[in-house]
Amino acid sequence: MIDKITNWTKSDDARVEDAIRRGASRRELLKMMLAGGVALSAGGAVFGRAERALAATPVSGGHLKAAGISASNADTLDPAKASLGTDYVRCCSLYNRLTFIDVTGVPQMELAEKLDTKDAKTWTVTLRKGVTFHDGKALTSADVVYSLKRHLDPAVGSKVAKIAAQMTEIKAVDANTVEIGLKAANADLPFILALHHFMIVEDGTTDFSKGMGTGAFVLETFEPGVRSIVKKNTNYWKPGFPHLDSFEFFAITDPNARVNALLAGDVHFASAVNPRSAKMIEAQPGFELVKSTVGAYTNLNIRLDMNKPDFIMGMKHIVDREQIIMAALRGFGEVGNDQPISKANVYHNADLKPKAFDPDKAKHHFQKAGVLGQSIPVIASDAADFSVDMAMIIQASAAEIGMKLDIQRVPSDGYWDKYWLKAPIHFGNINPRSTPDIYFSLLYASDAPWNESQYKSPKFDAMMLEARGSLDDAKRHAIYNELQTMISDEAGTIIPAYTxxxxxxxxxxxxxxxxxxxxxxxxxxxxxLWLEA
Structure with missing residues (x-):
């Protein structure tokens, strides 16, 4: 047998490392590598690389303090109601999901040992054995059925009720097996079950103040809007995890205060560092800045039902994307191509080029639209990250060809209710989603609840549904590539950069x-995480 690794990349190595960290068995790792084109006799080489990459042996013990960006009296330990990063961090420490998204954006198994389907409509979930809740109760199918059905109960108020609504049947086959029937075929179910809201809780749970889960930590203290402290689950089902003895999480809403707390040694971790403060951290010995571009973006929305096509095309060519990244984002971004699927997603269309910054072409389209010389209002607000700076850059470029953009800066308070989706030209702010289908159905389908530019295309809708139900990954790639091109060319959303x-x-x-x-x-x-001694 030839020791050859076919189409195996560094990102695949990272997946193996990530799987090892998450407690994958050797059998599961071999299946992963075989699926990626690794010969059995070459598997040892991959294992070896993964082990060397993890040679910085984790240290057990220590109390890690981390500061997030938001806190509220509505902070919750109920996964179904989680709405902020603050909630997600706590839920991830206390509970597990059936699946998780690995470092390459591919769903892997967690509480589920496997997910099987023949038609993408009926799915069989086989649960991992030997998993227990913090109170010692063994995980069974009843817990999974209860956890998933909660999202269908209007009284619960689940944040993913609309996504869960496609699950028309959820039943236990036996103590270790669950069957999920969908309204229509959806090959993305493994991605969906990895959303933070689909954490598995104990059957019958109505009081979530104890954070009773199967996760790596057990709750010690939870003060909504203040802080939480969790302690190591010594009976955790993943061997060797967690590394920390305890973890404390709270919010410091002011970005400068959050950075100062890090530099003063009051916290070990400060999330969402403002680009203006980045150099402060990088200049100080003993501190690091970890960057990730995973699909969040601020976009300029031009409603198709309120603006002429040539005006929209002119705007797409007057946006200097490189300048926006350097001046508005201070280097904290990657060039966008006016569609929501970033390079972090396995379905990103790398062949789709962004519209070129071309003032002459922009002027041509503005003249055809009959708007050159008119004053066009553009709504911006601090509520949409970086939008004010972005608007000023676009305004300056437009002014050089005689196009007048009236930047109207409005307060953050009430922006999402009064201006977003309503004003003819305004900015949006979109967080990462795990699948193209979620982006498309949320933002671009004809009936999308957040259809920012009022884009409506029966062809787009039909292709989106076709891709959703297909188990042929090559076919899905092809369809998603075309849908991204349609959005970039036809919709009224301009996405200059992924932040x-x-x-x-x-x-x-x-x-x-x-x-x-x-x-x-x-x-x-x-x-x-672990703390170096």
Whole structure:
């Protein structure tokens, strides 16, 4: 047998490392590598590389303190109601999901040992054995059925009720098996079950103040809007995890105060560092900045039902994307191509080029639209990150060709209710999603609840549904590539850049990786980080 690794990349190595960190068995690792084109006799080489990459042996013990960006009296330990990163971090430390998204954006198994389907409509979930809740109760299918059905109950108020509504049947086959029937075929179910809201809770739970889960930590203190402290689950089902003895999490809403707390040694971890403060951290010995560009963006929305096509095309060519990244984002971003699927997503269309910054072409389109010389209002607000700076840059470029953009800066308070989706030209702010289908159905389908530019295309809708139900990954790639092109060319949304998140850490913090679900290691950092002695 030839010791050859076919189409195996560094990102695939990272997946193996991530799987090892998450407690994958050797059998599961071999299946992963075989699927990626690794010969059995070459598997040892991959294992060896992974083990060497993890040779910085995690240290057990220590109390890690981390500061997030938001806090509220509505902070919750109920996964179904989680709405902020603050909630996600705590839920990730206390509970597990059936699946998780690894460092390359691919769903892997967690509480589920496997997910099987023949038609993408009926799915069989086989649960991992030997998993127990914090109170010692064994995980069974009843817990999974209860957890998933909660999202269908209007009285619960689940944040993913609309997504869960496609699950028309959820039943236990036996103590270790669950069957999920969908309204229509959806090959993305493994991605969906990895959303933070689909954490598995104990059957019958109505009081979530105890954070009773199967996760790496057990709750000690929870004060909504203030802080939480969790302690190591000594009976955790993943061997060797977690590394920390305890983890404390709270919010410091002021970005400068958050950075100052890190530099003063009051916290080990400061999330979402403002680009203006980045150099302060990088200049100080003993501290590091960990950056990740995973799909968040601020976009300029031009409603198709309120503006002429040539005006929209002119705007797409008057946006200097490189200048926006350097001046508005201070280097914290990657060039966008006017569609929501970033390079962090496996379905990103790398062949789709962004509209070129071309003032002459922009002027041509503005003249055709009959708007050159008119004053056109553009709504911006601090509520949409970087939008004010972006608007000023676009305004200056437009002014050089005689196009007048009236930048109207409005207060953050009430922006999302009064202006977003309503004003003819305004900015949006979109957080990362795990699949193209979620982006498309949320933002671009004809009936999308957040259809920012009022884009409506029966062809787009039909292709989106076709891709959703297909188990042929090559076919899905082809369809998603075309849908991204349609959005870039036809919709009225301009996405100049995908923004980069930066977390500031003490150099004592080890094990942090970038995850497509967002900063703080996709909010799951507590389980995998350790403190160097």
């Amino acid at each position: 980069t998140n930066a977390d500031g850490i003490s150099s004592k913090v080890k094990g942090l990786q970038v995850n497509p679900l967002g900063g703080m290691m996709g909010y799951a950092m507590a389980e995998y």
